[in-house]
Amino acid sequence: MTDRTDLNSGSLTYEGVRFPFGEGTPFALTDFKRGTAGIRANDAARPGRDGTALGVSYKDGPKHELSIAVIGRGDTRTEQEADTRALLQDLAGVWSADTLRSRSGGLAALTIGTLTAYGHPREFAPDDSALWSGLAEPTLTFQAVDDLWYGPEQVSRVHLITGSTGGLPIPADVPFVLDGGDGVSDHVVTVDGSAPAWPVFNVRGPIQDPFIEVVGVGRLNFRGQLAYDQTLTVDTRPWARWILRDGNPFPGALSPSGARLSDMSLNPGQHRVFFGGYDPTNTAVLEVRIQAAYRSL
Incomplete structure (x- = not known):
């Protein structure tokens, strides 16, 4: 179970930036208000x-609010004021997130304690x-993509x-006969949290026509081949929903048959995952990455 009690520290992270605040930094987290999903x-x-x-209803992502006390150091008030001004410049630059805002698809991670919300930093209201x-x-705001917190x-x-x-039980709809290069393996993953996780x-290759099946959930069938040094990334999270080969779009990889x-x-609990495909080298690997989803901090 994730320890979710340390709420006096956190960080803002996005590509090329990791900005810690709270305990042990000159940026004290004095207040945090979770937003309400519209x-x-x-x-x-x-x-x-x-x-x-x-009728049918949909949730918007909430906007969270933070108050951060910026505390300058120095032997005199003049030095303290100058240090505070410099620290404010740093904080304002990080929160502006110019490189993140200039392109679509990128997200920042706001971590409070040990849980994370994804979205974009927004307003910076000085005092x-x-x-x-x-x-x-x-006072700073953060626009989240959804109302969940991730472990x-x-x-x-x-x-x-x-x-x-x-001796492993193979799903009945495996579309091939096992020979010297075809194979299938399984593993049980545990999903924590209080909400479904994605x-x-x-x-990682080499593999041809791989498949991934989560029993009772669904089976993803892929068409194509991965070399020994190639990786297929399948991101099912609602803000992503993409398939990449070595970081580049891989159109047509997902078969409509699955x-x-x-x-x-994946609902909280245990799930059996099957991984299969053609790999005569016996070296292909599937990584399953899961962040438990929580409805509250």
Whole structure:
């Protein structure tokens, strides 16, 4: 179980940047308010009578709010004020996230304690009323993509076993006959948290036409070949939903004969994962990366 009690420290992380705040830094986290997810509802008034016809509704991502006290150091007030001004410049630059905002698809990670929300830093509202004494306390906001908090990443590895199943039960719809290069292996993964989690799968070659099946959830069938030094990344998370080969888009890799990425959410509990494909070298590996999802800090 993730320890979620340390809420006086955190960090903001995005490509090329990791900015810690809280205990042990000159940026003290003095207040944190979790945002509320807005609701987009397709409700309608009942014509000619009382009541409301309730339709399908969707949640927006909440906006979280932080207050950070910036505490300058120095032997005199002048030195303290100068240090605070320099620290404010650093904080404002990090929160502006210019490189992140300039392109689509990138996300920042806001960590409070040990749990993380994904999204973008937004407003930076200064409060310089005590700047002359070496103190400033800006209020910052963070727009999250959803209303969940995610735990540390857990990684499981499944090594492909070729030529023999080793007594493992093979799913009935495996579309090939095992020979010297075909193989299938399985592994049980445990999903913690209080909400469904979305896995990220990494397949390291060499392998041809791999498949990944989570029993009772869905099976992803892929078409194509990976060399020994290539990796297929399958990101099922709602803000990603992409398939990459060595970091580049790999169109047509997912066969329509299987599940879609949007089918692959994993409820808390244990799940058996099968990994198969053609690999005569016996070296292909599947990594299953999961962050437990929580509905509250």
